[in-house]
Amino acid sequence: RKADLECQLVVLGSGPGGYTAAFRGADLGLDTVLVERYATLGGVCLNVGCIPSKALLHAAAVIDEAEAMAAHGVSFGKPKIDIDKLRSFKDKVVNQLTGGLSSMAKQRKVRTVEGVGMFVSPHELEVQTKDGVKLIRFEQAIIAAGSQSVKLPSFPWDDERIIDSTGALELRDVPKKLLVVGGGIIGLEMATVYAGLGSEVTVVELADQIIPGADTDLIRPLAKRLGQRLKGVHLKTKVVAATAQKKGIEVTFEGESMPETNVFDRVLVAVGRSPNGGKIGADKAGVVVSERGFINVDTQMRTNVPHIFAIGDLVGQPMLAHKATHEAKVAAEVAAGHKSYFDARVIPSVAFTDPEIAWVGVTEREAKEKGLKIGVGKFPWAASGRAIGIDRTEGFTKLLFDEETHRIVGGAIVGPHAGDLISEIGLAIEMGSEASDIGLTIHPHPTLGETVGMAAEVYEGTITDLY
Numbered sequence: 001r002k003a004d005l006e007c008q009l010v011v012l013g014s015g016p017g018g019y020t021a022a023f024r025g026a027d028l029g030l031d032t033v034l035v036e037r038y039a040t041l042g043g044v045c046l047n048v049g050c051i052p053s054k055a056l057l058h059a060a061a062v063i064d065e066a067e068a069m070a071a072h073g074v075s076f077g078k079p080k081i082d083i084d085k086l087r088s089f090k091d092k093v094v095n096q097l098t099g100g101l102s103s104m105a106k107q108r109k110v111r112t113v114e115g116v117g118m119f120v121s122p123h124e125l126e127v128q129t130k131d132g133v134k135l136i137r138f139e140q141a142i143i144a145a146g147s148q149s150v151k152l153p154s155f156p157w158d159d160e161r162i163i164d165s166t167g168a169l170e171l172r173d174v175p176k177k178l179l180v181v182g183g184g185i186i187g188l189e190m191a192t193v194y195a196g197l198g199s200e201v202t203v204v205e206l207a208d209q210i211i212p213g214a215d216t217d218l219i220r221p222l223a224k225r226l227g228q229r230l231k232g233v234h235l236k237t238k239v240v241a242a243t244a245q246k247k248g249i250e251v252t253f254e255g256e257s258m259p260e261t262n263v264f265d266r267v268l269v270a271v272g273r274s275p276n277g278g279k280i281g282a283d284k285a286g287v288v289v290s291e292r293g294f295i296n297v298d299t300q301m302r303t304n305v306p307h308i309f310a311i312g313d314l315v316g317q318p319m320l321a322h323k324a325t326h327e328a329k330v331a332a333e334v335a336a337g338h339k340s341y342f343d344a345r346v347i348p349s350v351a352f353t354d355p356e357i358a359w360v361g362v363t364e365r366e367a368k369e370k371g372l373k374i375g376v377g378k379f380p381w382a383a384s385g386r387a388i389g390i391d392r393t394e395g396f397t398k399l400l401f402d403e404e405t406h407r408i409v410g411g412a413i414v415g416p417h418a419g420d421l422i423s424e425i426g427l428a429i430e431m432g433s434e435a436s437d438i439g440l441t442i443h444p445h446p447t448l449g450e451t452v453g454m455a456a457e458v459y460e461g462t463i464t465d466l467y
């Protein structure tokens, strides 16, 4: 059968992994085709993930800050929310970035094909386009088909009042009573948005802690603030049934702190994401996919089929955009004949809640589980001039050091801008910095970033009088 398109590299999926891989491949001279089922490039992150959520979190943060200033003599009155305008702002942010990707693809002569792609052989991909099926014959392929939200099977998903994160980001309206099922990063970010806009938000979480992967001390300041902002956060609570009724979605719970049933105007399900590896005909190409839909790769991002690579959410945790982009560069470079490897020591995680929580490298929980000998330097923001000046002293900066080498192995920050501040700790870990390297680095005063240097000094014992 004659191919409609022939190329050296085909990339399946145009999220942060896919577009980065396609652009890097093209920059290195590979004739590249990028296949995406949706009309806009950018995948989950740009269209219905990282970017729109942060645009809306910005609105919630402004509202919160304005309210907080009332206690200090600056009052703005009750916020008036024009939901259509706010939605347009969010859409404009998304469109600016996705539009940018289209022109970057054109500049590099990356051919884009809109449609659902499925492998039909180890060197062929069939794409279901609006104009019929197109066959692409390729020399090498990079699979970057990402993930999608897990849908709890017992929920009446045909009712539009049951939504996932994509539905929540559509921002159709501000529901009066919103239930968020799942106290992970995505659930709490969306809870923060809607609480800021005026919804009465209840969060239920199965585990005994929100954001279960993070250290408990980091969670405390967030849990406290959420306790003030939300109707309730219920841990160790399970949703056992949800039924659509005229008055709302009636939800039944199992858990100590929650009434057995309650009615909500909207229910957001944010209980995790599942990889799309099982939906792309990988078996026809000979690529092994796990039962859950993950694809196993080596440090060069190769699957078990040497000319086919896989990157991003579908190769495993953490499912984060910055992991996908780094893996993408490795895959494209290896496809172009370079000797690249994915050898990042650490990948930072951030919850863009209020306060933000960010951590990188070894956590205290992990150190305990693995029996690692670590020492901790913790700097409370109550002792930071800048934190006091912005009236946000609940945060802290924590660094974890190997007790033998005094090298930094991990770090975490809770407080406003933690997500921006964590990069320095990531860099310090990558550089193999010792506590003294960080403590002796002059940080500008007064900044929240200063707390990183101070935490190292606390560990070294050169700061003792914190309070």
Ligand code: FAD
Pocket: 012, 013, 014, 015, 016, 017, 018, 035, 036, 037, 038, 042, 043, 044, 045, 046, 048, 049, 050, 051, 053, 115, 116, 117, 118, 144, 145, 146, 147, 165, 166, 186, 276, 279, 280, 311, 312, 313, 314, 319, 320, 321, 322, 324, 352
């Ligand atoms: P994706 O972005 O999932 O892209 C995969 C693409 O492949 C999609 O466009 C899909 O349409 C396409 N595709 C799939 N199958 C096919 C097929 N058969 N044919 C054609 N096209 C196909 N991460 C962060 O790092 N920071 C954040 O702040 C953050 N916030 C988030 C907020 C939300 C609400 C959500 C849902 C996620 C968030 N994430 C965040 C996670 C982030 O979005 C993902 O880690 C990232 O998008 C993964 O990139 P990817 O390239 O692997 O796949």
